Structures are given as structure tokens and as C-alpha cells.
Amino acid sequence: MSAPPGLSRLVDGAGVLVCCGSGGVGKTTTAAVLALEGAKRGRRAVVVTIDPAKRLADTLGVGALSNTPSHIKGGWPGELWAMMLDTKSTFDDLVTRHSEDEEQARRILDNRFYRNISGALSGTQEYMAGEKLYELHEEDDFDLVVVDTPPTRAALDFIDASRRLTNFLDHRLYRLLMSPTRAYLRAVNLAAQAFVRTVSKVVGSEVLDDALAFFSAFEGMEQGFRDRAARVQALLGDEATAFILVTSPRPDTVEEATYFASKLEESEMSVAALILNRMHPRFGTGRSEGDRTRAEAYSGSALGALYANLADFRSVAEGEELALAGLSARVSPAPVARVPFLADDVHDLDALAHIAGHLFPE
Amino acid sequence: MDAGQFLHASRVVIVAGKGGVGKTAVSAALARMAAKEGLTTLVVQVEASSGLARLFGRPPLSYVESSLAPAAGTVAEVRGRTITPDGALLEYLEDHGLRRISRKLVSTGAMDVVSTAAPGIKDILILGKVKSLERSGSADLIVLDAPAAGHAITFLTSVRGLLDAVRVGPINAQARDVLDLLTDPARCSVMLVTLPEETPVNELVETAFMLEDRVGVSLGPVVVNSLYPPLAGLDADPEAAAAEAGVSLRPGEAEALAGAADFRRRRRSLQEAQLARLDDLLPVPQLHLPHLFSADLGPSHVDALAAALRLEVASLPVPPGARPAPAAAPQGR
Numbered sequence: 001m002s003a004p005p006g007l008s009r010l011v012d013g014a015g016v017l018v019c020c021g022s023g024g025v026g027k028t029t030t031a032a033v034l035a036l037e038g039a040k041r042g043r044r045a046v047v048v049t050i051d052p053a054k055r056l057a058d059t060l061g062v063g064a065l066s067n068t069p070s071h072i073k074g075g076w077p078g079e080l081w082a083m084m085l086d087t088k089s090t091f092d093d094l095v096t097r098h099s100e101d102e103e104q105a106r107r108i109l110d111n112r113f114y115r116n117i118s119g120a121l122s123g124t125q126e127y128m129a130g131e132k133l134y135e136l137h138e139e140d141d142f143d144l145v146v147v148d149t150p151p152t153r154a155a156l157d158f159i160d161a162s163r164r165l166t167n168f169l170d171h172r173l174y175r176l177l178m179s180p181t182r183a184y185l186r187a188v189n190l191a192a193q194a195f196v197r198t199v200s201k202v203v204g205s206e207v208l209d210d211a212l213a214f215f216s217a218f219e220g221m222e223q224g225f226r227d228r229a230a231r232v233q234a235l236l237g238d239e240a241t242a243f244i245l246v247t248s249p250r251p252d253t254v255e256e257a258t259y260f261a262s263k264l265e266e267s268e269m270s271v272a273a274l275i276l277n278r279m280h281p282r283f284g285t286g287r288s289e290g291d292r293t294r295a296e297a298y299s300g301s302a303l304g305a306l307y308a309n310l311a312d313f314r315s316v317a318e319g320e321e322l323a324l325a326g327l328s329a330r331v332s333p334a335p336v337a338r339v340p341f342l343a344d345d346v347h348d349l350d351a352l353a354h355i356a357g358h359l360f361p362e
Numbered sequence: 363m364d365a366g367q368f369l370h371a372s373r374v375v376i377v378a379g380k381g382g383v384g385k386t387a388v389s390a391a392l393a394r395m396a397a398k399e400g401l402t403t404l405v406v407q408v409e410a411s412s413g414l415a416r417l418f419g420r421p422p423l424s425y426v427e428s429s430l431a432p433a434a435g436t437v438a439e440v441r442g443r444t445i446t447p448d449g450a451l452l453e454y455l456e457d458h459g460l461r462r463i464s465r466k467l468v469s470t471g472a473m474d475v476v477s478t479a480a481p482g483i484k485d486i487l488i489l490g491k492v493k494s495l496e497r498s499g500s501a502d503l504i505v506l507d508a509p510a511a512g513h514a515i516t517f518l519t520s521v522r523g524l525l526d527a528v529r530v531g532p533i534n535a536q537a538r539d540v541l542d543l544l545t546d547p548a549r550c551s552v553m554l555v556t557l558p559e560e561t562p563v564n565e566l567v568e569t570a571f572m573l574e575d576r577v578g579v580s581l582g583p584v585v586v587n588s589l590y591p592p593l594a595g596l597d598a599d600p601e602a603a604a605a606e607a608g609v610s611l612r613p614g615e616a617e618a619l620a621g622a623a624d625f626r627r628r629r630r631s632l633q634e635a636q637l638a639r640l641d642d643l644l645p646v647p648q649l650h651l652p653h654l655f656s657a658d659l660g661p662s663h664v665d666a667l668a669a670a671l672r673l674e675v676a677s678l679p680v681p682p683g684a685r686p687a688p689a690a691a692p693q694g695r
Contacts, residue, residue, distance in 0.1 A: 023380060024562075025382060249657060251658050255411075255412065283617075283619075284614050284615065284617065284618030284621075285614075298607050298609075301606065302602075303600070303604055303606070304595070305593055306596065308593065309619075310619050312655035313622045313655070314622075315655055319657025319658055323657050323658065
């Protein structure tokens with residue numbers, strides 16, 4: 001029942017821990033617990049959350065989390081920092097860093113197409129999460145970066161963010177747009193012309209004009225972006241980076257977790273640990289069937305109610321074991337840790353420490 | 363409020379909430395409840411996931427409608443389908459005489475570039491398709507199982523953003539039509555779902571205010587899912603209860619019974635505190651659905667939730683000025 005030592009080894013030795021899983025399974029809290037444990041073991045740890053985790057800020061005793069890490073003071077030998085990823089400001093910083101001069105940076109930052117990309121392009125958040133953890137790990141000298149990922153299937157897109165970015169930059173439409181004038185369009189083949197005409201028909205020519213202005217302002221910067229993306233990619237593929245799968249024991253979240261596990265396998269990465277959150281508590285060792293029979297036999301009495309209640313929780317527990325069996329086998333030999341569905345809500349550092357007690361029982 | 367009146371209030375109901383709160387189960391229950399009132403109901407999923415189909419014991423849904431629960435006697439059919447952005451775009455282009463290059467647009471990944479140029483375009487394509495289904499009148503009620511978490515807000519607010527970015531052309535027209543649908547309470551409402559826990563309650567309140575302010579969409583009652591049903595008799599001491607029943611407990615049994623009873627009582631009182639908090643923060647009617655003590659939900663659970671939802675709706679006050687339910691389900695307009 002107790003967590004194998006593998007999880008402690010990860011917190012002691014890993015440079016980056018990426019927590020993946022679907023929404024509502026306690027990913028953010030888990031990430032905070034792992035970072036806190038790192039600090040307790042003497043590491044300089046930072047937890048990066050993707051959601052506006054106001055609750056986590058409260059739990060950690062800081063007013064609000066921002067795009068730069070806040071120091072959480074406490075009686076531990078290491079350091080604990082926390083921050084919330086702001087996709088747009090991370091992207092803005094990246095543009096400023098790679099621009100040749102202020103003028104180029106300003107032309108990009110003011111462009112409407114850019115504002116659309118930086119704020120709303122699906123995948124940007126994932127890409128910027130990768131970028132931020134690279135920055136924290138390589139430039140800010142954090143020796144343990146724990147990152148929480150967005151609760152969507154796109155969460156793992158940042159594994160191949162550089163490939164996606166390169167595809168985007170190499171796209172035919174992009175190359176057409178990159179040509180100095182639209183006159184160039186006359187020279188390209190008819191299929192490509194039809195293609196651009198269609199796009200223009202669907203979204204309106206204004207949008208294409210914005211895109212054109214963006215791409216011409218971006219000229220000369222894409223190499224910098226590509227190099228950076230390649231380094232982020234290398235860090236994610238490094239053996240010091242570990243992926244931790246977080247799930248609750250329900251068939252739908254287990255299915256999502258299984259999907260994440262297979263995505264990682266496709267990218268030749270593996271699940272370093274599986275954390276099962278919100279496990280209903282186990283009361284004794286009996287089976288729900290017997291309890292149900294007794295509940296009926298004593299129906300109407302207090303004993304009947306007590307057995308009916310026990311049967312409810314035991315049947316949930318039996319269903320949970322069934323749902324988890326395949327996933328646990330799939331990620332083997334990765335350690336599997338269980339955190340019970342607590343009778344109280346997580347409120348403060350003590351509650352985080354309580355969860356840590358389940359993850360690191362030694 | 364009468365169930366029929368509740369269900370006829372708007373033809374499209376968007377079910378939204380944070381991940382893990384049971385949005386899909388609530389969508390299924392609402393659809394089944396409507397079907398039992400005689401409304402042919404279509405459930406739309408926007409993400410590829412087998413959750414909804416599994417609830418009805420069916421294989422995963424596709425872009426083509428399929429039956430989730432057949433009509434029987436006075437019970438109407440529940441149908442289901444997905445609406446994916448790529449599928450909706452293909453259909454849109456084909457309908458506009460652009461079949462020849464439509465597949466290429468999707469297969470070359472140009473869709474990525476286009477949707478970067480005009481973010482929100484994917485959401486518009488999905489909502490545009492929902493709008494045309496609503497117009498076609500092929501179903502009496504359309505239940506849209508919205509994307510999870512904060513994305514639900516982006517999903518619904520992107521319409522206004524897109525109107526700003528694309529000022530002319532078919533996408534602009536499409537966005538206007540979608541906004542008309544979203545802001546007309548007689549055509550569309552949003553049903554928010556939460557769990558009786560602190561963080562999901564906070565997020566629900568935040569989402570509710572943002573949707574009203576930024577989209578102008580009509581909010582229906584909120585659904586609080588997964589409440590432990592009250593169970594009398596849990597305060598009794600197991601040994602005393604056993605003695606009273608004239609039996610003796612096996613070793614360890616008293617601890618298991620007491621532990622489970624204590625857990626339920628404590629969670630239940632936390633849940634009640636959250637219900638009160640939600641009521642303070644967001645003064646709209648609440649519909650309470652029971653926690654089902656099963657990890658794997660199927661058709662019988664959907665029916666149980668539908669029945670519970672019906673009872674909850676029946677106890678809602680009739681809003682002033684509400685229209686009476688039509689005698690029969692309206693036919694296509």
C-alpha cells in the first residue's frame with residue numbers, strides 16, 4: 001500500500017518533473033506537494049502552475065501567483081518558490097529577447113495577428129510552458145522545476161513544440177505570406193493561388209494582411225526561435241526530466257491517463273511514476289456483496305443503515321481497483337502512489353504535508 | 363416548475379463546468395430526462411472522448427448522428443454525435459462550393475495557420491454547426507457537452523473576439539449568427555455544473571459572472587453534482603446497533619462500520635457548507651444530484667440521475683413571466 005522509494009528518488013534526483021493528467025484530478029496540488037518535498041530535502045524547488053490557481057496561492061500563504069516566482073518561506077533546508085504561467089508575457093519576453101532591436105520587437109508586439117497568437121492560439125500555452133521551464137531550469141538555476149500541465153489532450157503537445165513550430169514556420173502558406181509583395185503570388189502555381197484565395201474568402205483579407213505584417217516583422221527571428229525550441233526539446237528529452245502521471249480512479253480519467261501514457265511512449269519517453277489521487281478510503285477487508293446482504297437483512301434498523309453505508313464505500317473501492325488494474329500494469333515498473341480522498345479539503349501547508357505523508361511514507 | 367416547461371425554455375442547452383465535475387453525466391441525464399418528456403434530444407460532444415457513449419453503453423460517437431437510447435412508447439429518442447472543428451470546416455467549405463480544395467485545406471495542416479490567423483475560428487465552426495442544427499429543428503432539444511474548464515469561457519467568448527478580428531465575409535456572418543443564438547434566452551441557455559467542494563464552487567461562480575458579463579448568455583439553474591445522499595442511522599454505535607438487532611459483529615467489523623459512517627458524515631457536512639456558500643455567492647436556483655456509489659457509470663445510472671434531475675426541477679419555483687409549456691413538442695420551425 002505504501003509508496004515505493006521511487007518517488008523520493010525522483011524528487012532527489014530529477015531536474016524537471018512534469019505532472020500530466022485530466023482536469024479535476026488534483027494535479028496542481030500534487031505538483032505543489034512534490035516541490036515542497038524537494039525543498040524539505042534541500043533542493044531549490046519551484047512549482048509552476050498553468051491554471052489561475054488562487055487556491056494554491058492561498059494554501060502557500062502568498063497573495064497571488066504571477067509570471068515570476070514568489071518565494072515561499074518555511075522551516076526547510078532548501079527553497080520553495082511558486083509561480084503561475086502567463087502565456088502572453090512569456091511570449092512577449094521571448095519576442096523581446098530574440099528581436100534585433102526595439103523597433104522590431106514593438107512592431108511584433110503591436111501586431112494584431114501576434115496578439116491573437118500569443119493570447120489564444122491553441123498550443124501556445126503548452127509551448128510557453130516548455131519555454132518557461134527551460135528558463136527556470138537553465139537560467140534561473142532552480143534545481144527542481146515541477147510543472148503542472150493544462151487539463152487537455154493537447155497538454156503533451158509541448159513535447160514536440162519545436163516540431164510544431166517548425167512546421168508552422170515552414171508552411172506553404174507562411175512561405176507565400178513571407179514573400180515581399182502579393183505580386184509574388186502571381187508567380188506561384190495555380191494550386192497555391194487557389195489555396196490562398198480560399199483562405200482569404202473564408203477569413204477575410206484583413207486577417208491575411210495582419211498575418212502578412214506579422215510574418216514580415218518576424219523575419220530574421222525565426223532562427224532564434226527554432227534554436228530555442230530545440231533546446232527546450234532537448235531538456236524535455238533529457239534523462240533528468242521525468243513525467244508523472246496523475247489520475248483519479250475513475251474509468252474516464254483513467255482512460256485519459258492511459259492516453260497520456262501512450263503519447264509518452266510514442267515520443268519515446270516513459271511514465272516515471274503514477275499518482276492515484278482521490279482514492280476512496282478502504283474500510284476493513286470485506287466485500288460489498290456481504291455488506292449489502294446484511295444491510296437488507298437488518299433493513300430499517302441502525303445496523304442496516306451502517307451496513308448500507310459500508311456497502312456503498314466498499315463497492316466504490318472495488319470499482320476503483322477494477323478501473324486501475326490495467327493502467328498500473330501498463331506503467332510498470334514505475335512506482336504507484338495512492339492518495340486517499342480526504343474527509344476534509346486541502347487548506348494549508350499542513351494539508352500539503354499530510355498528502356506528502358502518503359506520497360513519501362518513509 | 364413543470365419539467366416540460368423547464369425543457370421548452372430554450373432549444374439549446376450548453377452544459378459547462380470544470381473538468382471532473384461530471385459534465386458529461388449531467389448532459390446525459392438532461393437528455394434522458396427530456397426524452398422521457400417526449401422531446402427528441404441530440405447530445406453533441408466537441409472533444410473526442412468515449413465518455414458519453416459509454417454512459418449509454420454505446421460505441422464511441424462520430425461526426426454522423428447515431429442513436430444513444432431508442433424511442434419507446436412515449437419516450438423519445440436520444441441521439442448523439444461529435445462536432446469537431448476539422449469536420450465542421452470540411453462541411454462548411456463543401457456547403458459553400460469549395461469541395462475541391464477543402465480536404466487539402468485540412469490535410470495539409472493549413473487549418474492550423476488559418477486558425478492562428480483568426481483564433482476562435484474553430485469554436486465558431488463548432489457553434490455555427492450547432493446553430494444550423496438548431497435551425498433545422500431536427501431535434502427538440504440540443505444538449506452541448508462543452509469543453510472543460512477555462513476553455514468553456516474561451517469557447518463562448520471567442521465569438522466576440524472573432525467579430526473584432528474578422529469584420530467582413532462569411533466567418534463574420536457566421537459569428538453574428540452564433541452570437542444571436544448565444545444571447546437569445548429563448549433559444550439558448552447555459553447550465554453550469556459543479557461539485558460540492560471549495561475549488562469547483564469558486565470556479566463555477568467565476569465562470570458564471572464572466573459568461574453573463576462577457577457573452578451575455580442566459581444562465582439556467584446550476585447543477586451541484588455528486589452529493590452524498592443523507593442516510594439516517596449513521597450516528598449509532600455499531601456495537602450497540604448490533605446488540606439491538608440481536609447479533610454480534612465479527613472482529614474488525616465495528617471499526618469498518620464506524621469508519622465508513624464517520625467518513626460519510628464528515629463529507630456530507632462539508633458538502634452542505636459548500637451548498638450554502640454557493641447560494642451566498644451566486645443567487646440562482648440549485649439542482650442537486652446524488653453521488654452514485656459506482657466507479658463505472660452506465661445506462662441505469664443515467665436513468666437514476668435523470669429521475670433525480672426531474673424531481674429537482676419539479677421543486678424549482680416558476681419564474682415570473684415564464685411561458686407555459688406547449689401542449690406538444692414543437693415541430694421544426
